[in-house]
Amino acid sequence: MPSVQRRGGGKNGGKAKNLKSQNSKNSTSSKGHWKLFVFGLLAALASIVYYRQTSILTSLKVRKAGNGVDIQDGPIFNVVDIPGKGKGVLAARDIKQGELVLREKSLFTVPLHVQSSPAVLIAERLQNLSPVKKEAFFNLSYVHFPEDLDPTEHVDRLALAIFETNAVSAGKDTVGIFPNMARLNHGCSSAFNVVYSWRNEQEGLFVHALKDVKKGQELLTTYTDTKRPRQERRAYLTQQYGFHCTCDVCSLPDGLSKASDRRLSEISSLYRKFATWGSKDIDGIEAINYIRKIWGIEDEEGYWSERGQLAADAAWVAASHSDVSATRAWALKAAKWFTYEIGADTPQVQTLIMAGDRPQSHNAWGTRDKLEVSGP
């Protein structure tokens, strides 16, 4: 059964998918079960906000991204002050869909589940950092620091607040701090334009452009599964991250916002229906029809994330029903979209290209009754 991914997770990595940071309430308890927020996943803010450039963080200077997308030399983004958001990241030049925007090692990581106090654990990790790295950490933004406390007198508590605001998942059972990536602000649904993924083999976080981005546009990821109505998204973001979301999608006039909400709810509902193929409640033809419907509604919404996984799920269904041409078409579609989100130099993409070439090599091949399920 293919995994039907929701955002906020591993791919972006996993969804990155679905990236997570922590909850301040639980994180202070000594028997820590880190409650992670999803931090991760577009406003053309440069045109409407005044900003002051503060630094150029990186200059990848590569001609070919790992996924084969041609790119220009030169700094790819700047971290700047953005009114109402603290700092944020603006494209320093046009960025192409699928381009590698950033790869980064963590300052430090901690296990997702801890037995001791998270605050103590973070303090220990900080002690092992160089002064430069420590400074990078303490420069990060934070919310949920008690107003009645003086941060200079409660450094461990401050470090915890910074961690909670900025940590993202670094693999299945680990969360970490990535100081450049941490400057990415949030956008919902069609508003986010970069996605991040964790690579175990390289022990690094990779950020790819999900869409073409114009010079001066803000790079936005997503902190949560945004396939839910505006009111719910805003409530979550206010509670966990301390801001009222005014991204391009949240700022839509009421009529258009309701239409977007309906689309997002419908996508979530179709994902649930598709998942019932796993328990054989629906057949392969119906399952693929759900995927096509999801794809169509996502086109209307402008929601492009998780498409690699969606097409890979379709390839799985097609392969299990031994449909050669459908397996080939869906596998190649999945490879294309995974290339944008996580890069061509990943095992997922290589495996899908192989399945496109030789559908019978797919792991799921022939595990269900033969059926023509049809391609994209």
Ligand SMILES: C[S@@+](CC[C@H](N)C(=O)[O-])C[C@H]1O[C@@H](n2cnc3c(N)ncnc32)[C@H](O)[C@@H]1O
């Ligand atoms: C991981 S940090 C992102 C970078 C941060 N803006 C900074 O100055 O370093 C998360 C915090 O950024 C702010 N933020 C993120 N997305 C935002 C948005 N769409 N609108 C307003 N503030 C946002 C919130 O304060 C949130 O708690």
